[in-house]
Amino acid sequence: MATNPESIQFPTIKELGLDLLELTRLQKMWTILKPFILFGLYFYFSFNEYWVLAVLTIVFLLFVTYVSTSHDLVHNTLRINKGLNNVLLSVIEMLVLRSGHAFKICHLQHHRAFPDHSDIEGASAHMSFIRTLLEGPFYFFRLYRWAFKNPKITDRNWMILEGIVFLLYVAAALLFYHLFPQLLFYFICVQVGSWAYPLFTVYIPHNAKGIHPVYQTRAFRGPVISTLFAHHNYHLEHHLYPMVPHQNWKKLALRLDPYLLRANINIIKL
DSSP: OOSOGGGOOOOOHHHHOGGGGOOOHHHHHHHHHHHHHHHHHHHHHHHTTOHHHHHHHHHHHHHHIIIIIHHHHHHTTTOOOHHHHHHHHHHHHHTTTOOHHHHHHHHHHHHHHTTSTTOSTTGGGGSOHHHHHHHGGGHHHHHHHHHHHOTTOSOHHHHHHHHHHHHHHHHHHHHTTTTOHHHHHHHHHHHHHHTTHIIIIIITTBOTTOSSGGGSBOEEEOHHHHHHTTTTTOHHHHHHOTTSOGGGHHHHHHHHHHHHHHTTOOEEEO
8 A cells, every 4th residue: 555645646537538528329228218227127027927037137237227327317427418317317317216306415525424334324334244234125225214314415406296196106115915916016126136236335345444545445347347347346446536427437547556556546346
């Protein structure tokens, strides 16, 4: 580890290359369409009783929303109209019955405050492994509650609407269970699948004891993990340059590698 953290200097995004901020129109369209395609595929598979495929579809859907498409919308890295960005964030996160605007409030606070205890999203980084697992069932409800009570938010109306949609879906799933059990099955799978988020998005990639921002988030490398997680293993790079869309994180990592080596960053290779 570097002996003097204050001496660590990283290049600006302009020095690294402004091309890192650019996406093609096709990349943007695919990023937005993926959650809707997967959502539709779940109901196609479930209504035709291909239950294994239906469950796998939910797994992929949970991944491409929270840590991919919705994440890009939170940081507005797709660089689309602000109003459309807000609508898409709400609709896409509601596909998996979560509040997109609570996610935005908590995630941006995470980038501002981690590892301070005012960061509700990153709280699991201070917990034990077992405590993190126990946090899973309550995680998104805690985020929603914290975001809704935050006196500085301007998204409360969005959150009220998202909360109403959530309750309406639960009511419909219970009311029409005998006709459409796929609705309740979807709700259960989405909720249980979401329990893994504190472990995989907070506990594993973060180090709350780091004495400098470059040591507070872990750097992962390896072709297998990069393929499986669609480059989301580059979490340190994201924290350093949150304006870069996830599609360009691998390219960003390659340009940052010399600086990480000079800072004696521990690269975890899988």
